[in-house]
Amino acid sequence: MIGYSLIILVIAFLTACLSELTLYFLVYRTEHYKKLKLTLERQAKKLEKKKESAAWTAKPGVNQKKKLEKTEEKLQVDNREINMIKTKSMVILGFTFTALLGMFNQIFDAVVVARLPFEPIPFIQGLTHRNLMGSDMQDCSFIFLYILSTMAIRENLQKLTGFGPSRAVGRLGGSMWQPSGSNSAGKLW
Amino acid sequence: MEESDAVFEKLYWIRQGVSLVLGVVWGAVPLTGIFAILGYLALISAVVYICSVKIENVDIEDMGGIQEVLKDGLMTGFGMFMITWIIMFTSLHS
Numbered sequence: 001m002i003g004y005s006l007i008i009l010v011i012a013f014l015t016a017c018l019s020e021l022t023l024y025f026l027v028y029r030t031e032h033y034k035k036l037k038l039t040l041e042r043q044a045k046k047l048e049k050k051k052e053s054a055a056w057t058a059k060p061g062v063n064q065k066k067k068l069e070k071t072e073e074k075l076q077v078d079n080r081e082i083n084m085i086k087t088k089s090m091v092i093l094g095f096t097f098t099a100l101l102g103m104f105n106q107i108f109d110a111v112v113v114a115r116l117p118f119e120p121i122p123f124i125q126g127l128t129h130r131n132l133m134g135s136d137m138q139d140c141s142f143i144f145l146y147i148l149s150t151m152a153i154r155e156n157l158q159k160l161t162g163f164g165p166s167r168a169v170g171r172l173g174g175s176m177w178q179p180s181g182s183n184s185a186g187k188l189w
Numbered sequence: 190m191e192e193s194d195a196v197f198e199k200l201y202w203i204r205q206g207v208s209l210v211l212g213v214v215w216g217a218v219p220l221t222g223i224f225a226i227l228g229y230l231a232l233i234s235a236v237v238y239i240c241s242v243k244i245e246n247v248d249i250e251d252m253g254g255i256q257e258v259l260k261d262g263l264m265t266g267f268g269m270f271m272i273t274w275i276i277m278f279t280s281l282h283s
Contacts, residue, residue, distance in 0.1 A: 002280040009272065114275050115283035117221040140275065148275070151268030156205060167194045 012149030216277020
C-alpha cells in the first residue's frame with residue numbers, strides 16, 4: 001500500500017513540475033508577461049506607500065484621493081491583463097491534465113492506496129472512498145491522496161522557483177495572484 | 190511593507206517545516222481522529238504566533254492582524270501535514 005502512496009506523491013510532484021514548466025514556456029518567459037509583472041509589482045508597492053502616507057495625513061486632499069483612485073484603477077487593469085494571459089494557458093493545461101487524471105483514475109481504479117488515520121466526515125467520503133469496494137471509510141482512494149499531494153507541493157514549488165505571486169500585488173485582493181494557500185488549495189494543477 | 194513581506198516569507202517556510210515534522214510525529218505515534226487534526230491546527234497556530242511575536246519581534250497589527258498571520262500558507266501547510274501523516278501512518282500502522 002505504501003508503494004502506491006509514494007507513486008502518487010511522485011505523480012503529483014511530476015504533474016506540478018510539468019504544469020509549471022509549461023507555464024514557464026507559454027507565459028513566464030515571454031517579454032510581455034515579464035514587463036507587465038514588473039510594472040504591476042512596482043505600481044503595487046508605490047500604491048501601498050501612497051496609501052500609507054495618506055493614512056498619516058489628517059485630511060488627505062481631493063487631489064491626493066483622485067491620484068490614489070487613478071493608480072488603483074490602472075493597477076486593476078494591468079492585473080486583469082496579466083490574469084488573462086495566465087488564464088489562456090491554464091485552460092489548455094486544464095484540458096491536458098484532466099485527460100491525464102482520467103488515465104490515472106483508471107490505473108488506480110478500486111485500489112486502496114493508503115490508510116487514513118481518521119474517519120472522514122460524510123461530506124468528503126465521496127472523495128476519500130471514490131471507486132473503492134467495501135465499507136471501511138478509512139481506506140483511501142487515489143483522487144484524495146492526489147489532491148492532498150498537489151495541495152502540499154504546488155505552492156511550495158512555485159515559491160521555490162520564484163514564479164509565485166508577489167505579496168504586494170496579492171494584497172490588492174480578488175485575483176489569482178493572491179499569495180499563500182488561499183487560492184491554490186482547490187486547484188488540481 | 191517589504192519588511193513584513195520578508196517576515197511573512199520566513200513564517201511561511203517555518204509553517205511548512207513544522208507541518209512536515211508534525212505529520213511525521215503524528216503518523217509515527219500514531220495520533221488518530223479529528224482531535225489529531227485539531228491538535229495540529231492549534232499547535233501550528235501557536236508556533237506561528239510565537240515565532241512572529243517572540244522571535245521576529247514584529248507588531249502583529251503592522252502585518253494586517255493576527256488573522257493574516259495565521260492564515261498565510263495555512264492550506265499548503267495543512268496539505269503538507271496531512272500527506273506526511275497519512276503516508277507515515279500507512280507505512281507503520283497498516
